[in-house]
Amino acid sequence: MNLHVPVRVGSYTTRGNLFLAPVAGYSDAAFRSICADAGCDLAFTEMVSSEALTRGHLKTEVLLAREDNEPDYAVQLFGSRPETMAAAAVIVAERWRPALIDVNCGCPVPKIVKTGAGSALMRDPERIRAIVAAMTGAVRTPVTVKIRLGWDDSSVNYLEAAAAAVEGGASAVTLHARTRERGYAGTADRRAFFALADALPVPVFASGDLFSAKAAVDILSGGRVAGVMFARGAMGDPFIFSRARAALEGLPEPAETAAERMSVARRHLGLSLRHYGERTACVEFRKQACAYLKGVPGGAELRRLAVGCSTLADYDGFFDAWAAEAARRA
Numbered sequence: 001m002n003l004h005v006p007v008r009v010g011s012y013t014t015r016g017n018l019f020l021a022p023v024a025g026y027s028d029a030a031f032r033s034i035c036a037d038a039g040c041d042l043a044f045t046e047m048v049s050s051e052a053l054t055r056g057h058l059k060t061e062v063l064l065a066r067e068d069n070e071p072d073y074a075v076q077l078f079g080s081r082p083e084t085m086a087a088a089a090v091i092v093a094e095r096w097r098p099a100l101i102d103v104n105c106g107c108p109v110p111k112i113v114k115t116g117a118g119s120a121l122m123r124d125p126e127r128i129r130a131i132v133a134a135m136t137g138a139v140r141t142p143v144t145v146k147i148r149l150g151w152d153d154s155s156v157n158y159l160e161a162a163a164a165a166v167e168g169g170a171s172a173v174t175l176h177a178r179t180r181e182r183g184y185a186g187t188a189d190r191r192a193f194f195a196l197a198d199a200l201p202v203p204v205f206a207s208g209d210l211f212s213a214k215a216a217v218d219i220l221s222g223g224r225v226a227g228v229m230f231a232r233g234a235m236g237d238p239f240i241f242s243r244a245r246a247a248l249e250g251l252p253e254p255a256e257t258a259a260e261r262m263s264v265a266r267r268h269l270g271l272s273l274r275h276y277g278e279r280t281a282c283v284e285f286r287k288q289a290c291a292y293l294k295g296v297p298g299g300a301e302l303r304r305l306a307v308g309c310s311t312l313a314d315y316d317g318f319f320d321a322w323a324a325e326a327a328r329r330a
């Protein structure tokens, strides 16, 4: 049975059900482009401040940049004021024309929570409803919501929060199946994905502990959960999309070669340069380079080289060392 199927999200239909999660510092145009090539069906930008957007802060715009090979993307906004979120949605819809606009109700970072945004919204489902209602009243782009299980173990309320989002007009809900208190630690509660999918009249997407193609198959089997999002599992491993896609289609999972991994990392760096310029791109790419080295034989020494790279010439040296190491071990 082919489990790789499109999902209808309001007026928009995705190409398939494998998504790149919104990940601050990672899911930018360069990485989304790499993931699109690997088979990602729709990628989410990192969270973008509705306050910054409506005040015209130009630095925010780089987060919304899009690559040529991305036919569609989803933009995630954060904020706590319905009118500001609606105004930001209008700006995004008119200027960047995303397929979906997503509302962040999961960010655990104190700086965000303190403003009433991110996971603070899990404590105020009525505000989630008001935010989504204001946004759906202002734009035709389908609005989706990404929530957590709840604030902490004593206040698990994802069913209530998701119902509030749907009442406000949300076209899909993503559940990161951890509480705010858990951050990113511990295992995600998979049963909650199924409970939410059974409870909602709109598609439910699963996030949390998506680290293998098998995890995607396990969650999508049975057809209750509509889609899965890869987050940390895709960092340095965009090939997870091609493996997951093959697994969902009942085909053998492809295994990338060392040369392919190096060439994708190099292309990723090249795309980053276009958006950030040499210095910023090179410094920012250190963490990506380390991620690409996950599980690579001789990775520890190569990581030491990567964290010292500040220029393109430094990366030429790094990639030469990686190629030499791969050749030595071949």
Ligand SMILES: Cc1cc2nc3c(=O)[nH]c(=O)nc-3n(C[C@H](O)[C@H](O)[C@H](O)COP(=O)(O)O)c2cc1C
Residues within 6 Å of the ligand: 021, 022, 023, 024, 025, 045, 046, 047, 076, 104, 105, 106, 107, 146, 176, 184, 207, 208, 209, 210, 211, 229, 230, 231, 232, 233
């Ligand atoms: C570094 C980092 C940044 C993240 N940034 C965002 C974000 O901007 N918006 C969001 O909704 N979730 C964000 N997340 C959460 C992920 O989208 C995802 O829900 C979470 O990592 C669970 O999936 P995983 O266990 O498969 O990594 C972030 C996670 C990490 C690790």
